[in-house]
Amino acid sequence: MKSSRGRARFGVLVPFTNSNLEPDMAMMCPEGVSLHFGRMGGYDEDKIPDEKQMHGLGAADLDEPLRLLMGVKPDVVIYGCTSATLTHGLQFDSALAERIRSSSGAKTVTAAGALVNALKTLGTRRIGFASPYVKAINDMAVNFLDDAGIRTIARSEVDETLDNEGQGALGTSRVLELGLRADHPEADAVVLSCTDMRSVEVLSQLEQELGKPVICSNQAMVFQAMQMLEIFEPIQGFGQLLDQVGTCNQHN
Incomplete structure (x- = not known):
């Protein structure tokens, strides 16, 4: 049986209506890494997730969900929404990652940045x-x-x-x-x-x-988090990116 803890902790911020990120992360999780999730809002679940709604999610206050997530002291914080920062632009995405990193002290991955x-x-x-x-x-x-x-x-x-x-x-x-x-x-x-x-x-x-x-x-977020923690064992069955993780070097 694969070990689910002891090596590192991934803390994942996930939009509150998202039903697929958590099971995806569980399927791809590296040996010995535990997963910890915090849900975030900033959009209306009853409205179409258009550019206005996702722009609102990207601009939403993360202080409370991040504070609660930091209770488990994750090694990496993963911001698990792509469109929330795509709608703001590349500089916003980088700035958001830096804000999370500065306030949490953890390495940080954003979905759009991971792509x-x-x-x-x-x-x-x-x-x-x-x-x-x-x-x-x-x-x-x-x-x-x-x-x-x-x-x-x-x-x-x-x-x-x-x-x-x-x-x-x-x-x-x-x-x-x-x-x-x-x-x-x-x-x-x-x-x-x-x-x-x-x-x-x-x-x-x-x-x-x-x-x-x-x-x-989701695959790209796991890949970058593994790079940041220097976990290089391949994870089979989820594309070339994770199959070849041991031979890929982080570009930045």
Whole structure:
């Protein structure tokens, strides 16, 4: 049986309606690492998670959820929402990570920053992008990645407007389809963005069908947290990024 404690602690801040980040983290968690979660608000669960709602989440006060999470003294704090900082921009994402790091004393990972870290670690410059977001957030995501030096040359979006529950309930067959539609012959990798989309479960199948790396928010966060703690044992079954963690060097 895999040990679930004793080596390190991941403290994860998760949007309060998110139903997939916690089970995803449990599946990918390295040997001896324990997981500790704190839920955060700043948006209306009954409204569509559009750019205004996610902008509000990104700007929400983290003092109380972070204070409670720090009760377990995590080694790494993970900010588990991608769109919350995509809607503010690259500089905001970096500043948020620094604020969390300064107030907590822990190493810090953000979901959007982890995507950039993973893509740069793999030497990726051109991607296909897929998400369950509204179009306006996808536009912001493309600009965010472009500012980080990563060009989006193909894009895949859901046909309908999904509420918070709908994003989390999107089935793996739909996620697989989104990923396949995001591919382009000139793309170095495909990105599946959103911590509440069931991307982790289809990473290996997508990579087999596309013949290239597939990066998703939750996988990228685990990867960067492992880099920061110098945990380099591969984690099998969740894409090339974690399969090859021992041979990848952090870019920053």
